[in-house]
Amino acid sequence: KDSPPGPKGLPFFGIIFEVNITKLHDKLYEWTQQYGDVFQFQMLGKKFLCISSVDVLRETFLQEPCATVSANRSPTFTGKYLLKDYSDVAFASPSSLWEKRRKFVHRLLHTYGEGKASLENQIVQNLIPFKEKIRQTSAKDVNPFEIVDEFILSSIEMLIIGRSFGKEGPMQPLLKLELDLVNRISNPGTDGVLSVFPFLRFLPLTLSSIYHDAKSVHQKLLDILEMLSENDCEKTGIYHYMKETLNEKDENGNIWFNDKNIYAVLFNITAGAYLTTRGTLLSAIHILAKRPELQRSLQKEVDKVIGRNENPRLSDRKKCPLLEAVVMETLRYISHVPVLILHATSQSTTIGGYTVTKDTVIIPNVWTMHHSDKYWDEPFSFKPERFLDEDGQLLPATHPVRKRFAAFGLGKRSCIGEVFAKSRIFLFLSSLMQMATISEPAENDLLDFDPRKMAPGIVLQPQEYKVRFLLR
């Protein structure tokens, strides 16, 4: 049992010709049925270990010594070329400077995601144009993508610079463009090819223009931030705090936060905050449009806890277990970060009883885990009640069902934006349920949401659709 099973593939190329590299998770789902919960394969000279078992993943990411050994990141094109030689948090492997960076960014996000009443007020302010749009479009067929984008991008501006300039302002169009580009290039399959053949960035290919465009748009954004921070911006966004920390030294006299770190960390935060929350909200709206009964129950909960006219507050979240369960089930059902961000081993170790060599790329196969009938009854059905007890309360985090949920990753590399993301998702969905009912469009049939049809990317995205918002 020393070496895991898995598809053999060709010398050097491995399995590359057997998969659609933009939708790696589809093939991993199929191979799990064939080879089991832990299997390995080779692609372009790299060794991959795919983990589709919740128990093995928890053991690997949460128990020492494996937790530390498996916290590395594999070398990526995104990390090396887009993020200035791994100057970021998400694509860099651990080091003492990285640890300081991760803690710092985590603290900033936490303060801004939950602690600061001012951000809560600002997000509530961001909801005003959103509510206005819903009023204007009431009962008409509408594509909700623009409305959701505006809300998310405004809250990213708030987070970074302390205010939003709106949809027509200098930042939102750039952010949107940049983040669509990043999603395409950082997709693990696409990045996997580019990381082995980085010279492709010099050839006249679509991929290389995506890379160059993403870089130049990001630089433009930084130039705008610099200009704004010198002029008329309140000193409340995280950009200001990053600038204040610039060139600080650690106890050994090493600078732990420099210009390159600001550049790369802002890439992480904008992509982390936009792609994931956008995917969640747009999927939730589509899913709810097909479930009027569930909406009625959500509206009852929101009316009781928040009322019809009060703005929702973050403190209301704990009192809305059904809404929490709907968000959790949406995240499980769509699993839109299907293989997390790939990990790697910093030395040889044992995983699931197998010997795994140093520099093996670890694929946490959360897509398969979240859609396995071993763990979930009817995994391709949307059932928020799986996260509730018989009294309608959210199951505790220690409950076996909750332990199978890994949408934000686990352990040392888990998402540092979870609180910030959940806060925004709650404020958005509770406001929506307070004021409107989502209905199918009048024009044509809306098919039920199918996560298998989501568009590829490092974060899968829902296909466009139309709904109607009927004012209550």
Ligand code: HEM
């Ligand atoms: C629904 C929302 C979100 C989901 C589902 C999500 C999911 C994830 C996942 C799966 C990972 C990788 C875990 C791993 O590699 O083991 C991750 C990492 C990360 N996320 Fe999120 N995320 C969300 C929102 C956010 C937000 C709002 C931010 C920032 C504002 C953010 C920032 C980050 C960063 C910086 C990392 C890298 C952590 C590290 O490598 O140490 N995420 N997230």
